[in-house]
Amino acid sequence: MRIEDPKVVAALPELNVELRRAASLAELTSLAIGGTTDLLRIQKQESIPGLLSLLDSHGVGHRFLGGGSNLLISDGELPWVVVQLASPDPDIVLDGNFADVDAAADLGRTVTYCAKHDLGGMEGLIGVPGTVGGALRMNAGAYGMQIGSYVREVKLYRAASRRIEILRGEQISFEYRHTSFAPDDMMLAVKLELPSKPYKEILQGIRICNEKRRSSQPLGQKSAGCIFKNPPGASAGRMIDELGLKGLNVGDARVSDRHANFFVNAGKASAQDMLALISDVQGRVRSAFNVELEHEVVIWNG
Ligand code: EPU
Numbered sequence: 524m525r526i527e528d529p530k531v532v533a534a535l536p537e538l539n540v541e542l543r544r545a546a547s548l549a550e551l552t553s554l555a556i557g558g559t560t561d562l563l564r565i566q567k568q569e570s571i572p573g574l575l576s577l578l579d580s581h582g583v584g585h586r587f588l589g590g591g592s593n594l595l596i597s598d599g600e601l602p603w604v605v606v607q608l609a610s611p612d613p614d615i616v617l618d619g620n621f622a623d624v625d626a627a628a629d630l631g632r633t634v635t636y637c638a639k640h641d642l643g644g645m646e647g648l649i650g651v652p653g654t655v656g657g658a659l660r661m662n663a664g665a666y667g668m669q670i671g672s673y674v675r676e677v678k679l680y681r682a683a684s685r686r687i688e689i690l691r692g693e694q695i696s697f698e699y700r701h702t703s704f705a706p707d708d709m710m711l712a713v714k715l716e717l718p719s720k721p722y723k724e725i726l727q728g729i730r731i732c733n734e735k736r737r738s739s740q741p742l743g744q745k746s747a748g749c750i751f752k753n754p755p756g757a758s759a760g761r762m763i764d765e766l767g768l769k770g771l772n773v774g775d776a777r778v779s780d781r782h783a784n785f786f787v788n789a790g791k792a793s794a795q796d797m798l799a800l801i802s803d804v805q806g807r808v809r810s811a812f813n814v815e816l817e818h819e820v821v822i823w824n825g
Pocket of ligand 1: 782
């Protein structure tokens with residue numbers, strides 16, 4: 524979608540919003556899949572309510588983009604614009620055991636920055652791509668930990684109230700790859716409380732998690748992490764593997780040979796290829812195990 528209305532275009536600089544015309548979303552997602560649209564980069568969080576009411580009043584639909592690492596976006600020209608936060612400098616501020624982290628901060632860098640200041644707990648998240656905001660929204664976790672356990676406060680833009688609000692940790696429910704945030708809430712910042720641990724000890728934990736991840740996941744390839752959530756008490760990856768589906772493909776969309784719940788873009792996969800593969804695998808698992816696999820990857824249809 525192109526923002527055509529000159530009134531909207533003229534108002535953007537006053538709101539500290541940078542307009543990038545016809546951005547390729549494939550370049551902004553870890554799957555390297557996605558069509559084109561105008562991208563609005565927000566330099567100041569305070570501008571968000573003004574920007575969104577401007578877009579609403581001119582009939583310009585929008586989606587919030589974080590790090591693009593758990594996202595499958597349709598091909599072609601998209602019927603909405605994309606809004607993304609620019610990261611401030613610094614994006615992490617420490618105070619004792621508390622870390623105030625901007626939602627646009629890189630998750631892996633946050634884990635290592637805190638580690639260097641003897642703050643641990645998040646070792647399992649090393650190697651999970653994306654931003655802190657994205658991790659927060661889906662309660663990212665691995666190796667027995669989840670980010671929600673450390674959340675004390677979240678600053679967010681609530682579309683329902685059209686205001687920036689602060690929620691205390693107790694007001695948010697964090698479950699397995701699920702949170703109580705509304706789909707149109709935009710994460711802005713989080714206050715984490717992390718346990719004190721010597722850097723060397725944290726580093727040891729980070730190395731172990733890195734090693735496990737390297738040996739079981741296709742890290743160098745274009746993927747969105749796990750495509751499906753694990754059903755209660757089972758592993759989606761193991762079920763898909765048991766059906767002999769590693770290497771199954773639709774065009775360049777392929778079930779990873781290394782971990783069957785990772786679907787990789789092995790070349791120039793389209794969103795259609797990837798969606799067809801997802802639905803094929805879902806159908807086969809349904810027939811064989813009578814289990815309905817739920818998407819973990821977020822799908823933005825055009
Ligand atoms: N397995 C297979 N074949 C496969 C994949 C897995 O037999 O192709 C078996 C493994 O051998 C193991 C079991 O299935 O016995 C579980 O596998 P794994 O330890 O790799 O964990 P997972 O349940 O597949 C989950 C998360 C990952 C997270 C790892 C480590 C989900 C959907 N996946 O994977 O998170 O990194 O545990 O904690 O919850 C993600 O969410 O994107 C993600 C990668």
